[in-house]
Amino acid sequence: MIDTHTHISDPAFAGEEEDVIQRARQAGVEMMLLPDVDSTERGAMLALADRHPDVLRPMVGLYPGSVGADWEAEFDLVERQAAERSFVAVGEIGLDYHEGKEFAAQQKDALAAQLELAARLDLPVNIHLRDAMGDFLDVLRAHRHLGIRGNMHAFSGSYESFLELQRIGDWRIGVGGVVTFKNAATLSDVVRRVPLERIVLETDAPYLTPVPYRGKRNESAYLPLVVRKIAELRGIAPEEVDRVTTASAHALFNI
Ligand code: NI
Numbered sequence: 001m002i003d004t005h006t007h008i009s010d011p012a013f014a015g016e017e018e019d020v021i022q023r024a025r026q027a028g029v030e031m032m033l034l035p036d037v038d039s040t041e042r043g044a045m046l047a048l049a050d051r052h053p054d055v056l057r058p059m060v061g062l063y064p065g066s067v068g069a070d071w072e073a074e075f076d077l078v079e080r081q082a083a084e085r086s087f088v089a090v091g092e093i094g095l096d097y098h099e100g101k102e103f104a105a106q107q108k109d110a111l112a113a114q115l116e117l118a119a120r121l122d123l124p125v126n127i128h129l130r131d132a133m134g135d136f137l138d139v140l141r142a143h144r145h146l147g148i149r150g151n152m153h154a155f156s157g158s159y160e161s162f163l164e165l166q167r168i169g170d171w172r173i174g175v176g177g178v179v180t181f182k183n184a185a186t187l188s189d190v191v192r193r194v195p196l197e198r199i200v201l202e203t204d205a206p207y208l209t210p211v212p213y214r215g216k217r218n219e220s221a222y223l224p225l226v227v228r229k230i231a232e233l234r235g236i237a238p239e240e241v242d243r244v245t246t247a248s249a250h251a252l253f254n255i
Contacts, residue, residue, distance in 0.1 A: 001227065001242055002249040003032040003220040005092070005126065005153050005174055005202035008056070009045040012206035012217055017048055020205075021055060024220035030246070031255060032220050034058045035092040035126055035153070038066035039077045046085075057255060059089040059126055064096040067103055067110045075113055082121060088253040090118040091126025092153055095139075098130045107132075108139055115143045118150075124252050125150035126174075133157055140168045151200055151252060154178065154208065159190050162198075172252055174202040177210035177218060180229045191233050196241070200249045201226055 003024065013020055024032060034045050036059050049058040060082050062074050082090075093114040095107050118125045127150055129136050140148065148169045155162070155173035165171040173194065179187050191199065201223055209218035210225040224238070227245075231238040249255070 001027075001029045001201055001223050002246050002255075003029055003203050003205075003223055004151065004200045004249050004253070005035055005176070006032050006205040006220050007037075007045075007207075008032065008034060008205070008220075009041065009048045010206050013219075020219050020221075021052060024223075025055065027221040027224055028242070029220045029223055031055055031057065031249075033088055033126075033249075033253065033255075035063075035128075036061045036078075037063040037092070038074055042077075042081065057088045057253070059091040060087045061090045061093040061114055061126070062110055063092055064094050064107050064110070064128055065099070067107045069103070069106065071103075071106050071110045075110060078114070079117065082117065087121075087123060088255055089124045089126045089150070090114050090121065091150075092128040093125060094128040094130075094153075095132035095136050096128060096130040097132045097135075104132075104135070108135060111136075111139050112143060115139070115146055115148055118148065119146040127152050128154075130156075133161055137161075137164060137168065140165075144168055149252065153202060154204055155190065156187065157190070158186055159193050162190055162194055172198050172200050172248060174204075175199050175230060176202045176204050176226055177208040177214070177222070179233070180210040180225060181214065182211075188233055191230055196234065196236075196244045197248050199230065199241075199245050200252065201245050
């Protein structure tokens with residue numbers, strides 16, 4: 001298995017990072033991809049990745065929740081970092097209107113700039129999207145010429161919005177603990193109907209913990225619970241989910 005989205009350098013894991021990585025490996029997780037947030041967290045994330053270059057691979061990007069009036073200064077730091085070392089993706093980037101639309105215009109500009117950066121670097125993107133599907137599709141359509149590929153982290157859209165994404169670009173969806181929740185009817189429908197090759201696994205640890213640990217801190221070692229739920233929904237063996245989603249993550253992130 002590959003966890004395509006985990007925040008192991010989050011303060012929730014302070015002092016326990018090595019144990020978390022060890023437990024993940026014992027659970028069968030061969031690699032974990034670390035999304036970037038902003039300049040306040042990037043140093044710790046890269047330092048952790050450098051201690052485990054065989055299992056941890058970093059992304060670079062400015063998280064939409066960190067986009068404010070000064071986003072261009074933050075984007076400069078992203079560009080500078082991207083020139084200094086290699087990354088598996090530009091992420092996590094996107095749009096998040098959950099806390100309001102005060103910086104909606106800046107978020108769209110930052111997303112556009114980072115789609116262009118991903119195209120320049122020939123990297124996939126890792127997208128964080130919340131309450132902003134319409135604007136996101138508009139930005140994507142305006143940048144169709146870039147040939148963007150990537151994955152929708154913690155995908156929460158409908159099957160119809162999945163199909164719309166495929167018309168605009170080359171997209172996979174990240175599926176994690178939410179699929180085990182009782183009220184996940186829309187996601188269950190999506191997971192049943194999309195081609196298995198379009199699904200990659202993720203935790204978003206320390207958040208979105210699968211049942212039966214829901215409400216507690218999440219970690220990559222819980223990924224088998226997600227695999228089992230996807231297998232159950234599709235009526236196939238967990239080993240098949242593991243094999244296909246792992247191959248899909250290898251292909252998308254070139255790892
Ligand atoms: Ni995240």
